[in-house]
Amino acid sequence: MKSRIRKIVTFFEETxxxxxxxxxxxxxxxxxxxxxxxxxxxKYVEDLSELMEMGEELGSLLTERAVAALGIPGPSAESYGxxxxxxxxxxxxxxxxxxxxxxxxxxxxxLGKGAALIPSSKKRGGPGVxxxxxxxxxxxxxxxxxxxxxxxxxxxxxxANEILVAIAVTDSGRPLPxxxxxxxxxxxxxxxxx
Amino acid sequence: MPEVELRKRIIVVEEIFHEGGPAARKPLRRAAALAxxxxxxxxxxxEQIAGFMEDLNPLGLDMAxxxxxxxxxxxKAVEGYGKGAIVGQAGELEHGALxxxxxxxxxxxxxxxxxxxxxxxxxxxxxxxxxxxxVTxxxxxxxxxxxxxxxxxxxxxxxxxxxxxxxxxxTGPRVHARVGxxxxxxxxxxxxxx
Numbered sequence: 001m002k003s004r005i006r007k008i009v010t011f012f013e014e015t016x017x018x019x020x021x022x023x024x025x026x027x028x029x030x031x032x033x034x035x036x037x038x039x040x041x042x043k044y045v046e047d048l049s050e051l052m053e054m055g056e057e058l059g060s061l062l063t064e065r066a067v068a069a070l071g072i073p074g075p076s077a078e079s080y081g082x083x084x085x086x087x088x089x090x091x092x093x094x095x096x097x098x099x100x101x102x103x104x105x106x107x108x109x110x111l112g113k114g115a116a117l118i119p120s121s122k123k124r125g126g127p128g129v130x131x132x133x134x135x136x137x138x139x140x141x142x143x144x145x146x147x148x149x150x151x152x153x154x155x156x157x158x159x160a161n162e163i164l165v166a167i168a169v170t171d172s173g174r175p176l177p178x179x180x181x182x183x184x185x186x187x188x189x190x191x192x193x194x
Numbered sequence: 195m196p197e198v199e200l201r202k203r204i205i206v207v208e209e210i211f212h213e214g215g216p217a218a219r220k221p222l223r224r225a226a227a228l229a230x231x232x233x234x235x236x237x238x239x240x241e242q243i244a245g246f247m248e249d250l251n252p253l254g255l256d257m258a259x260x261x262x263x264x265x266x267x268x269x270k271a272v273e274g275y276g277k278g279a280i281v282g283q284a285g286e287l288e289h290g291a292l293x294x295x296x297x298x299x300x301x302x303x304x305x306x307x308x309x310x311x312x313x314x315x316x317x318x319x320x321x322x323x324x325x326x327x328x329v330t331x332x333x334x335x336x337x338x339x340x341x342x343x344x345x346x347x348x349x350x351x352x353x354x355x356x357x358x359x360x361x362x363x364x365t366g367p368r369v370h371a372r373v374g375x376x377x378x379x380x381x382x383x384x385x386x387x388x
Contacts, residue, residue: 006211012206155345
């Protein structure tokens with residue numbers, strides 16, 4: 001592997017009730033996060049292709065971990081999202097290099113499909129900084145019941161020369177969705193939007 | 195005693211390859227099982243609460259089994275453990291103490307006769323409160339390489355009338371343990387201490 005990984009953390013959440021009302025079946029989401037060394041930390045590096053390649057390998061590794069935590073086959077996933085937090089000696093652009101050019105293709109390969117844009121967020125921060133990973137339906141970004149987010153954090157990462165990279169996958173939308181909009185049974189799945 | 199009402203479950207698994215030193219031959223794994231339940235005693239002083247401990251036994255067993263599964267399924271691979279609770283602000287610290295017996299019983303049951311006391315901590319807090327769950331060796335509390343801790347928490351829990359229950363298991367010593375003391379290989383295993 002190109003990425004020098006210090007740590008991998010997986011998170012699995014299952015919500016069974018909201019305000020005392022059962023959520024049946026429970027909504028489930030998972031995230032996998034890798035803490036990697038930032039090879040570009042502490043200096044200005046013009047060419048970020050090394051980070052882009054690391055994004056590619058993390059795309060498959062983290063998606064596989066998240067899907068395994070859900071215990072579902074990849075194609076049963078419903079929504080996804082990605083995010084990165086760069087340690088203080090790095091640049092926001094380093095997160096962009098990992099997340100945007102090459103990470104998406106292997107994610108979609110694991111999930112079978114994924115016509116929609118993978119929603120993302122990024123920030124710079126210290127150890128324990130929280131990442132709110134945005135979530136959207138993987139085949140139709142406008143499915144309103146699946147607009148969501150998942151907060152994760154790793155208490156000892158990112159250190160100054162590290163990057164925390166995370167991918168979240170769900171097999172469901174929000175618990176008890178009831179604000180209307182496009183529903184998943186109405187997905188046409190042609191343009192990734194509706 | 196009242197029924198256990200579960201709102202949410204979370205499993206977090208950390209896989210630690212190194213912490214700046216040589217990569218471990220076998221990465222250290224730590225896992226936490228978190229459950230958010232309604233606090234049946236919130237908002238008032240209730241004298242008789244001890245009966246609720248027994249009601250928590252099945253949940254404890256579920257959580258302990260989920261942890262072993264998250265660490266690969268072999269109870270023998272588990273070398274360290276700990277437990278903790280965060281009581282929402284309408285509750286009492288004493289409500290967190292209800293977790294001592296069922297949490298400890300569950301892990302011993304699933305691990306098949308662990309001898310050491312289960313390290314623990316607890317506090318009252320709001321949503322997002324973090325808890326550093328202490329971890330020690332399952333058979334001998336004085337094994338220095340296994341003194342560890344895992345930070346856990348949930349962004350939206352505990353609400354005022356909830357309790358967040360935590361169990362933690364680990365698969366080995368700190369990743370670069372090197373400060374001496376009793377070693378796991380020197381355990382006599384008679385008193386749970388050495």
